[in-house]
Amino acid sequence: MRTTASSLKSKDLLGIEPLTPDEISLILDTAEGFKEVSERPVKKVPALRGQLVINLFMEASTRTRVSFEIAEKRLSADTLNFSASGSAVEKGETLIDTAENLVAMRPNMIVMRHKHPGSPKMLAERFENISVINAGDGAHEHPTQALLDAFTIRERLGRLQGVNVSIIGDIKYSRVVRSNIHLLTKMKANVTLAAPPSLMPVEIEKMGVRVVHSLDEAIEGADVIMMLRIQLERQGKLSFPSLREYYNTFGLTPERLRRAREGVIVMHPGPMNRGVEIASDVADGPWSVILEQVTNGVAVRMAVLYLLGGAHSGANE
Amino acid sequence: MNVKKRLLDGSRMVRAIRRMAIEIVERNRGIDDLMIVGIRSRGVPIAERIAKEIEQMEGQPVATGILDITLYRDDLTLVAPQPVVKPTKLPESIEQKVIVLVDDVLYTGRTVRAALDALVDFGRPRQVMLAVLIDRGHRELPIHADVIGKTVPTDAHEVIKVKMAELDGDDEVLIMEK
Numbered sequence: 001m002r003t004t005a006s007s008l009k010s011k012d013l014l015g016i017e018p019l020t021p022d023e024i025s026l027i028l029d030t031a032e033g034f035k036e037v038s039e040r041p042v043k044k045v046p047a048l049r050g051q052l053v054i055n056l057f058m059e060a061s062t063r064t065r066v067s068f069e070i071a072e073k074r075l076s077a078d079t080l081n082f083s084a085s086g087s088a089v090e091k092g093e094t095l096i097d098t099a100e101n102l103v104a105m106r107p108n109m110i111v112m113r114h115k116h117p118g119s120p121k122m123l124a125e126r127f128e129n130i131s132v133i134n135a136g137d138g139a140h141e142h143p144t145q146a147l148l149d150a151f152t153i154r155e156r157l158g159r160l161q162g163v164n165v166s167i168i169g170d171i172k173y174s175r176v177v178r179s180n181i182h183l184l185t186k187m188k189a190n191v192t193l194a195a196p197p198s199l200m201p202v203e204i205e206k207m208g209v210r211v212v213h214s215l216d217e218a219i220e221g222a223d224v225i226m227m228l229r230i231q232l233e234r235q236g237k238l239s240f241p242s243l244r245e246y247y248n249t250f251g252l253t254p255e256r257l258r259r260a261r262e263g264v265i266v267m268h269p270g271p272m273n274r275g276v277e278i279a280s281d282v283a284d285g286p287w288s289v290i291l292e293q294v295t296n297g298v299a300v301r302m303a304v305l306y307l308l309g310g311a312h313s314g315a316n317e
Numbered sequence: 318m319n320v321k322k323r324l325l326d327g328s329r330m331v332r333a334i335r336r337m338a339i340e341i342v343e344r345n346r347g348i349d350d351l352m353i354v355g356i357r358s359r360g361v362p363i364a365e366r367i368a369k370e371i372e373q374m375e376g377q378p379v380a381t382g383i384l385d386i387t388l389y390r391d392d393l394t395l396v397a398p399q400p401v402v403k404p405t406k407l408p409e410s411i412e413q414k415v416i417v418l419v420d421d422v423l424y425t426g427r428t429v430r431a432a433l434d435a436l437v438d439f440g441r442p443r444q445v446m447l448a449v450l451i452d453r454g455h456r457e458l459p460i461h462a463d464v465i466g467k468t469v470p471t472d473a474h475e476v477i478k479v480k481m482a483e484l485d486g487d488d489e490v491l492i493m494e495k
Contacts, residue, residue: 006401026401033385033402040405042438045388075388306388306402 146179169228194218338370426460
């Protein structure tokens, strides 16, 4: 599918839910152009020169923060990393006050991760001259992860429409899965979910997905298997008897993968719990595109930053 | 917009491109180290046709590439909507090569300025030449073309429309009035 949209409607990327299929295609097509930049001898283009991007990470993150920072640097933006620990947040400053102070220093964009769903939206509505990119808000959305997953699927399989994607694991506490369901259903892929009952939200079928109850059912006929991390930190206590038991019923192993279609690809948003949701032989095996996802993450984030910061700011002038 | 005049039809365009190819080979005294690089989007088919003419003349193929300059534009935040960013494709290193940049119309010179910036991010060519199908004047930067298909004096309110069979269905160059 090739895009017909030439710019994004919103100044912000708060989630996949508000995007149209055309806008999703525009971001993925643009990312194809940016992937080439990372393979050049000089991995830098001047598109966002002079723009200041603040990475406001109020929750731990390695991959996403590093990926955004690399994307910003390859676009020649100035970057500033702000994390909760070691800042005035520890002295009790509220998010709004922190943001007001950062905005007073005239950034162009804020990339934000926060444990409270909707907090990027709050900032986006408060600051009308600043583009806010959601880098994960609680269990709500993580749009750039879903976009890089879709980019990887499209690159590997040539399309999204009609592709059978099975998402397995911690559906309940995952923001990645919510963004992925929105994206994949908008692009007409077939989504199947599998999880222990305690990790499967009720009525999730209303989002247009198929729910199955065993790993084998989910693997059967899948083109793409997306394993989710068991969010030990978000659960408080385990929603199943033991990690060993989880591995035995929902862990992806080479033996179980035999039921999938030939050419199946295995994805994981990271960080992985090896031996819990995924066997090392799968994570490092020929099916795995997990490191391609990481590479593609930079291209997709460059596309989003460019479309919001470079190409978009002029659309309103 | 109204068509004011047809500057080139299909057969005249073929001849113009053939002459550009001859001039490139002459100026370079052969095709050693030569790479023909089209600027997206209409520079690309013109570059390919020049390369084809050179191959017919010289009996061996010449390297071709594609340059996307969207990210190097100086009007990134002024013009909307922007074209979708596409990959730059260069078949080999440009170090010590003679690069012929190809575009359809030379006007303000800003596209060429952006193309030069984009190009040097890939290395240090020995020489860069500029070949354009139409030179319409009104430069805003100190840039000139080395090889020109047709020079056309224009008014600033006129628009040059280049159509290429590969992208637009047929070949012609029109001068339009706003």
